[in-house]
Amino acid sequence: MKKMLSGTELLRSLCMAFGPSGCEENVALMIKENIKGCYDELVPDRMGGVIALIRGNGSSEERLMLSAHMDEVGFMIREICEDGLLRFSSMMGSDTRIMAGRRVSVGNADMQVRGVIALKPVHTVERADRGKAATLDELYIDIGASSREEAEKYVKIGDYGTFESDFVEFGEGGKLIKAKALDDRLGCAVMIELMREIYTREERLPFDVYFAFTCREELGVSGARCASHKIRPHKALIFEATAVADIHGVPEVSKVAERGCGGAISIMDRSTIYDRDMVDMLLETAKAKNIPCQIKKYVSGGNDAGHIHKAAHGTKCAVISAPCGYIHTASDVIAKEDYNSIYSLALAAIERMGEDA
Amino acid sequence: MINTKELIGQLCNIMSVTGYEHRGAQELTELISPYFDHVYEAVGGTYVAVKYCGRDAAPRLMLDAHFDEIGMIVTDILPGGYLSFSHMGGLDRRIMPASEVYIYGREKIYGVICSKPPHLQKPGESKKLPALDEMLIDTGYSEDELRKIVSIGDGIGFYESTAELLGNRICGRSMDNKACCAAAIIAAANVEREKMACDLYVTLSSREEESLAGGCVTAAYDIRPDIAIVTDVTFSRFPGVDDYESAKMGEGASVSLSAVTDRKLTNRLIYLAENAGFKLQTTVDAENTGTNATALTLCGDGIPCAVVSVPLSCMHTYNEIIDTSDVEAAAKLFMLAVCDEDIFREEY
Numbered sequence: 001m002k003k004m005l006s007g008t009e010l011l012r013s014l015c016m017a018f019g020p021s022g023c024e025e026n027v028a029l030m031i032k033e034n035i036k037g038c039y040d041e042l043v044p045d046r047m048g049g050v051i052a053l054i055r056g057n058g059s060s061e062e063r064l065m066l067s068a069h070m071d072e073v074g075f076m077i078r079e080i081c082e083d084g085l086l087r088f089s090s091m092m093g094s095d096t097r098i099m100a101g102r103r104v105s106v107g108n109a110d111m112q113v114r115g116v117i118a119l120k121p122v123h124t125v126e127r128a129d130r131g132k133a134a135t136l137d138e139l140y141i142d143i144g145a146s147s148r149e150e151a152e153k154y155v156k157i158g159d160y161g162t163f164e165s166d167f168v169e170f171g172e173g174g175k176l177i178k179a180k181a182l183d184d185r186l187g188c189a190v191m192i193e194l195m196r197e198i199y200t201r202e203e204r205l206p207f208d209v210y211f212a213f214t215c216r217e218e219l220g221v222s223g224a225r226c227a228s229h230k231i232r233p234h235k236a237l238i239f240e241a242t243a244v245a246d247i248h249g250v251p252e253v254s255k256v257a258e259r260g261c262g263g264a265i266s267i268m269d270r271s272t273i274y275d276r277d278m279v280d281m282l283l284e285t286a287k288a289k290n291i292p293c294q295i296k297k298y299v300s301g302g303n304d305a306g307h308i309h310k311a312a313h314g315t316k317c318a319v320i321s322a323p324c325g326y327i328h329t330a331s332d333v334i335a336k337e338d339y340n341s342i343y344s345l346a347l348a349a350i351e352r353m354g355e356d357a
Numbered sequence: 358m359i360n361t362k363e364l365i366g367q368l369c370n371i372m373s374v375t376g377y378e379h380r381g382a383q384e385l386t387e388l389i390s391p392y393f394d395h396v397y398e399a400v401g402g403t404y405v406a407v408k409y410c411g412r413d414a415a416p417r418l419m420l421d422a423h424f425d426e427i428g429m430i431v432t433d434i435l436p437g438g439y440l441s442f443s444h445m446g447g448l449d450r451r452i453m454p455a456s457e458v459y460i461y462g463r464e465k466i467y468g469v470i471c472s473k474p475p476h477l478q479k480p481g482e483s484k485k486l487p488a489l490d491e492m493l494i495d496t497g498y499s500e501d502e503l504r505k506i507v508s509i510g511d512g513i514g515f516y517e518s519t520a521e522l523l524g525n526r527i528c529g530r531s532m533d534n535k536a537c538c539a540a541a542i543i544a545a546a547n548v549e550r551e552k553m554a555c556d557l558y559v560t561l562s563s564r565e566e567e568s569l570a571g572g573c574v575t576a577a578y579d580i581r582p583d584i585a586i587v588t589d590v591t592f593s594r595f596p597g598v599d600d601y602e603s604a605k606m607g608e609g610a611s612v613s614l615s616a617v618t619d620r621k622l623t624n625r626l627i628y629l630a631e632n633a634g635f636k637l638q639t640t641v642d643a644e645n646t647g648t649n650a651t652a653l654t655l656c657g658d659g660i661p662c663a664v665v666s667v668p669l670s671c672m673h674t675y676n677e678i679i680d681t682s683d684v685e686a687a688a689k690l691f692m693l694a695v696c697d698e699d700i701f702r703e704e705y
Contacts (some may be wrong), residue, residue: 101452144522171497
């Protein structure tokens with residue numbers, strides 16, 4: 001049997017997989033590979049997600065849902081030009097400053113080619129316009145084709161794109177990781193490791209646990225919404241990544257969270273007011289077990305909880321987010337120790353919920 | 358036979374940010390020495406590589422390709438392990454946030470240029486480009502540890518090494534101007550000494566990207582060439598770039614038609630190519646070629662110059678794109694020039 005990857009190596013393989021919103025097949029396959037033999041049942045997901053069930057001992061009727069999204073920010077090809085350049089739509093907002101010049105992978109789950117997000121040379125930009133960001137209309141993906149005919153051998157309209165970005169360990173003692181898609185493959189990795197731990201324990205939890213790896217979070221057309229209708233959970237714990245703004249010069253009041261200080265627990269964001277009992281339980285557990293964690297200090301953003309807490313009969317939700325620098329770029333940056341803290345806190349919280357059930 | 362892609366990759370891997378060209382001296386000398394009789398570093402950081410024809414009092418042809426690349430310089434070390442920086446050469450601020458760099462301190466360390474999260478941006482801010490002094494590099498070190506490795510004034514280069522696109526095309530940092538350096542080296546390596554009509558001085562020159570104050574001029578003062586060919590990249594065709602100032606990628610080298618350059622020499626190059634059965638593209642750069650030729654032509658009592666270019670896309674980004682067939686076409690032209698006796702006569 002192939003040795004299962006864990007920790008940094010698991011994260012590396014998940015981050016390198018091609019999985020923009022709507023094209024998550026490769027990530028789903030990789031996850032299935034990595035959770036083999038660690039669940040009782042796979043629950044079909046009509047949106048393309050992976051839902052795995054680990055049954056409880058039957059003493060509780062409740063269902064706990066753990067959720068992380070598989071997709072990453074990306075692009076969609078909308079036109080193949082006569083000169084072989086590709087025009088694209090962004091599925092990651094309109095900030096071109098983090099797109100222009102980057103390497104990308106273009107294609108679909110079966111085949112991808114490398115490209116560069118090309119723009120006209122800065123020398124030809126009027127002096128008065130040198131302070132302006134390029135517009136999306138000025139950006140093209142160049143895969144090296146010299147004609148439409150050549151480009152069409154590799155790419156078709158409607159194909160997808162993601163950033164191409166090396167997985168780099170850097171900083172003092174290699175404490176940081178830079179990669180694409182750490183948002184939210186980190187959450188996926190944490191859930192994979194939780195499954196392995198929980199499934200191999202002799203003693204079953206009182207309740208059923210559903211591990212949902214969801215699609216299309218980055219679009220807001222959340223696969224988690226449909227997954228939670230299917231699961232109808234009583235409680236849900238969501239694993240996400242959050243912006244941090246912990247850089248030098250940012251006023252203390254604007255710092256959302258800090259890398260290296262543990263998972264960030266949200267009280268509220270722009271999609272959800274979290275269940276106070278669950279939030280308190282997480283904070284108390286962290287304190288009791290001496291696991292680093294922090295409260296997300298800025299009411300911003302949103303995640304799958306926005307759909308899950310409203311799904312079916314309603315779900316009590318909490319989120320643990322990995323503080324992630326430069327989120328939604330090709331250079332997501334996280335601290336390795338946060339990965340461990342989030343895993344430890346989640347496991348301790350699930351055990352605690354088991355005791356309280 | 359030299360593999361063009363491989364040579365360009367090796368040249369690009371040598372960090373040569375403007376002002377730090379000396380860092381790669383040993384690596385570069387080892388790489389190119391097999392192809393030349395003599396390689397030395399001139400005052401000002403230009404590498405001069407000579408291949409002699411073996412005859413006394415032979416004319417001298419200078420083939421100049423600037424070796425430096427755009428980059429940055431550390432201006433301060435800040436709490437939390439952040440660095441502020443200024444530019445060396447013309448940086449394209451449109452591509453900076455979240456880009457990746459190496460800082461060349463006592464050791465080479467990695468960093469990410471910070472980008473501001475959307476929640477801290479004012480409406481419309483994402484349409485504006487941050488000034489360089491508003492950008493920082495995140496190194497992941499504590500300030501104290503960082504100070505042990507990095508000093509103010511250290512060089513910073515972009516991260517990207519060379520990668521393949523379709524066909525003959527490759528992308529990466531520093532293609533401007535390592536692609537043309539490769540063309541000059543390939544020409545020198547492949548030209549047969551017996552056929553050479555001159556001594557060939559290839560100058561891989563310093564400091565073009567910063568105000569064209571090129572190390573090429575001081576090197577030329579020493580070399581005293583009869584004529585010079587400057588080889589540098591030019592814009593490839595791209596939406597928003599005029600046809601007259603750009604060349605088609607994959608369709609060969611181009612020559613610059615400019616008041617700065619010597620038209621007779623330029624026409625001779627066009628003739629040599631046609632005579633050998635291939636065509637050169639042209640760009641019109643009326644007042645300024647934007648290359649070392651502008652400075653070189655006025656060196657000493659004047660040097661007749663021509664400019665031969667390789668088309669390049671995404672100029673001054675960390676993913677400049679070139680087609681290696683264009684580099685090979687330029688190399689072929691240089692070999693013809695080096696073997697042409699008439700090129701050194703006043704009347705063509």
